[in-house]
Amino acid sequence: MESGSLALLRQPVVHYGARLRDILIRVVTDQGCQRVLPVVTGSLRRDPMVEEAMTTLGSRALPVFSDLRPHTPFDVVVALAARIGGERPDLIVVIGGGSAMDAAKISSLAAAGAAADVKALLALRAIPGTQGEMTPSPVSRAIPIVAVPTTLSAAEFGMIGGATDITTGIKHIFKSDTLAPDIVVFDPWLTVATPSDLWLSTGVRSLDHGIETVLSLDASPYTDALALRGLTLLSNGLRRSAARPEDVAARHSCQLGVWLAACGIGRIRYGASHGLGHQLGAAAGVPHGLTSCVLLPAVLAFNEPVSPERQAWIAEACGGSGHPASEVVRELIASLGLPTRLSELGIDAAILPHVAESALGNAFVKANPRPIASVNDAMEILRAAY
Secondary structure (H helix, E strand, O other): OOOOOOOOOOOOEEEEOOOHHHHHHHHHHHHOOOOEEEEEOHHHOOOHHHHHHHHOOHHHEOOOEOOOOOOOEHHHHHHHHHHHHHHOOOEEEEEEOHHHHHHHHHHHHHHHOOOOOHHHHHOOOOEEOOOOOEEOOOOOOOOOEEEEEOOOOOHHHOOEEEEEEOOOOEEEEEEOOOOOOOEEEEOOOHHHHOOHHHHHHHHHHHHHHHHHHHOOOOOOHHHHHHHHHHHHHHHHHHHHHHHOOOOHHHHHHHHHHHHHHHHHOOOOOOOHHHHHHHHHHHHHOOOHHHHHHHHHHHHHHHHHHHOHHHHHHHHHHOOOOOOOHHHHHHHHHHHOOOOOOHHHHOOOHHHHHHHHHHHOOOHHHHOOOOOOOOHHHHHHHHHHHO
């Protein structure tokens, strides 16, 4: 008989199948907000649908912050935290992908903690324990956030966020029960402008969320049900999106899949695909969607000896019943026209020992279902992924 526990922590309000122009003004009016800070990915700043939504706010909209970069470097966090401290918004609206979401979340945390430099930011990070658990950041986010994702990263649901110290190349995790945005707006029409490879690769990132939720040491019947349904919606939606990028219904299916597959973010411990991916991204500048593309099949194969039943569930949910989950997932990723090996990304194999060594301190690597106790263990996965 299995036993365990699960904390049902605060969940955001989710508007799905909705248009941003209709929802945003309603939210701002309902909450009585007068100073709204838009944080917008640079490529979307002049998007007609974004501009239309911002126009509805009138004088309540503060100047847009769009100095965002992949992997959320510390200098971006410090700059945005300074804007938050100086402008004192009563609402932040973040539009974009995972790096934009993490920038808004961590910067609002930094502003609450008056963190104005790297040393102060490091003092706010979550500290990993010996079993992959994380001591939360010592401050809480205070300003409400509306998240409008245009990729499938699921960062909008995360009570964790990652930011990179570019001097060391290490990505640090920040965690708080208040970190996740308060309201999520899934506007599938807005995502049609998202480049197809970015849409699909971040979708694989959310597959990774769902898969490592099912395989987690903290898995429960509740998270199993949500994650497995999310995997089915995502895998089907991604295949349809790859065939017809303009298919808004397929994008809607992907967004619903992200919502369900993200049920474990910040609530359960992930494994080595996430943990190694954090360090690979920081060391080589590889976007998280692509780190999942190249690492997830190898991590599944590594974990198969300790999780055969659950891997069978994963294979079935992804449309490959009766086949090894690692093969089903690799074939799905390849069918989307995405890379499945590190060598396809032009990664120099010489950096892999550094990635392996830096990953040993990562909370998710420590929580992998099959223990990773040494650099050699991590290198076994990285070599298989190469």
